[in-house]
Amino acid sequence: MKRISFCITCMNRLEHLQKTLEKNILDNFFVNEIEFVILDYNSQDGLEEWVFQSMMKYIEMGILVYYRTTEPVHYLRSHSRNMAFRLASGNIVCNLDADNYLGKGFAEFILKEFQNKKTIFYVSSLAKRDVVGRVCLNKLDFVAIRGYNEAFVGYGFEDVDLFGRLLDRGLKQCIFLQSEFYNAIVHSNEDRISQEEMFKKYQDIYMNYVNPCLTEVLILYADGNFGMGTIQDNVSMNCNLVNAPYGIKRCLDERFRIAIRKKWEEGLWNNIGNEILLSIKGKSLLFYKNQEGLYHCDRQYYKITDADLIVEIIMVMTEALNFFRIKYSVRNSLAINPEGFGVGSVCKNFDYSHKIILA
Known part of the structure; x- marks a missing residue:
C-alpha cells in the first residue's frame, strides 16, 4: 500500500497529460511511497495508446496505475473523481487535474504535513481557478463523507462542496502557499467544459x-x-x-x-x-x-x-445549478450519494480480460 495517491481523471485531455504526467512523476519520485492513478474516462483522443507506448516503464515500477472505463458518454467530475479515489491504494488521496504541475517536492511536503498533523485536509488558496480542485485528504475521511456529490452535473462547485463537508466533519483546512505548487497549463474555458x-x-x-x-x-x-x-x-x-x-x-x-x-x-x-x-x-x-x-x-x-459568450454562459449556469442543487439538498436534508458513489467498471493496466467492478 502506498502512502499517497495522486488521482487524475481524464476525458480527451491527452494534450495536457503529455506535458504534465511524466514531469509530475519525476518531480515527486518516491516509488515506494507514491502512486499516480490515471482514470481514463472513456477518452477517444489516443490517451490509451499513449500511456501504453510511452508510460509503461512507470507502470512496471509501480508508481503509475492506469485504469480505463468505457461507460461514460459525458465527463462527470464528481463521479470520475469518486471512481479514481476509490481505486487509489494510498492512505492519502489527492485530486490532480490533468493540466496541473505538482511542483518539485509537493508530495514530500504533503507527506510530512499529514505525518505531523491530524484531522486535516489541504487545499490551495482558491485564488487561481486552475488549482482550485487540488485537495489532499485522508482516504478514510473521503469515504466517511461519501465522496464528491454526484448530484452535481457540469462544471463547478463540486470541490467547494466537498471542502465544506470536510469542515463540517471537524477537519482543519490547511493551505499550501508555495508558488512552485501553483503552476498549470494555460488553456481556454472551452477546454474546461468541452466534455x-x-x-x-x-x-x-x-x-x-x-x-x-x-x-x-x-x-x-x-x-x-x-x-x-x-x-x-x-x-x-x-x-x-x-x-x-x-x-x-x-x-x-x-x-x-x-x-x-x-x-x-x-x-x-x-x-x-x-x-x-x-x-x-x-x-x-x-x-x-x-x-x-x-x-x-x-x-x-x-x-x-458569440462562441466565447456561450462558453461563459454555460460555465456560469452549471455552477449556479450545482449551487442550487446543494441548497435544495440541505433544505430537504437529503443524503449525499445515497445509492453509492464512484460506481462502475474499469480495466487495470491494459488487462481487458478482468474487469474491476465498483459497486
Whole structure:
C-alpha cells in the first residue's frame, strides 16, 4: 500500500497529460511511497495508446496505475473523481487535474504535513481557478463523507462542496502557499467544459436582460429537452459588504455567488413553424420567433451566437445549478450519494480480460 495517491481523471485531455504526467512523476519520485492513478474516462483522443507506448516503464515500477472505463458518454467530475479515489491504494488521496504541475517536492511536503498533523485536509488558496480542485485528504475521511456529490452535473462547485463537508466533519483546512505548487497549463474555458453534458447537448441559448443583476436564461437542447430560469448576480450586489467571509466560507455564501433565483424549470420543447412550444409539468408556454431570437409575454429573449459568450454562459449556469442543487439538498436534508458513489467498471493496466467492478 502506498502512502499517497495522486488521482487524475481524464476525458480527451491527452494534450495536457503529455506535458504534465511524466514531469509530475519525476518531480515527486518516491516509488515506494507514491502512486499516480490515471482514470481514463472513456477518452477517444489516443490517451490509451499513449500511456501504453510511452508510460509503461512507470507502470512496471509501480508508481503509475492506469485504469480505463468505457461507460461514460459525458465527463462527470464528481463521479470520475469518486471512481479514481476509490481505486487509489494510498492512505492519502489527492485530486490532480490533468493540466496541473505538482511542483518539485509537493508530495514530500504533503507527506510530512499529514505525518505531523491530524484531522486535516489541504487545499490551495482558491485564488487561481486552475488549482482550485487540488485537495489532499485522508482516504478514510473521503469515504466517511461519501465522496464528491454526484448530484452535481457540469462544471463547478463540486470541490467547494466537498471542502465544506470536510469542515463540517471537524477537519482543519490547511493551505499550501508555495508558488512552485501553483503552476498549470494555460488553456481556454472551452477546454474546461468541452466534455460536459450541457456544452455537448445544447442547441440554442437565449437570454432576456431584466436589469444589470438579473437575467432570464432559456437553453434548448438538441434532444428536445430545455431548461429555463433566472440568474441573479449577487457578487456585484454585495461586493462591498463589510466583514465578508473569505476562502471556502465565501464560496459557500450565496451573497457572493451568481445564483438561480427562486427555481429552475425543465421540460420538453417543440419547433412549430414560427413558434417554439415549451411544455412544463402540464402547462405550455409559447415563444414567437423574430430576428433577435424569441418573444414571449412582452419580453425579448436574444439568441446568443458569440462562441466565447456561450462558453461563459454555460460555465456560469452549471455552477449556479450545482449551487442550487446543494441548497435544495440541505433544505430537504437529503443524503449525499445515497445509492453509492464512484460506481462502475474499469480495466487495470491494459488487462481487458478482468474487469474491476465498483459497486
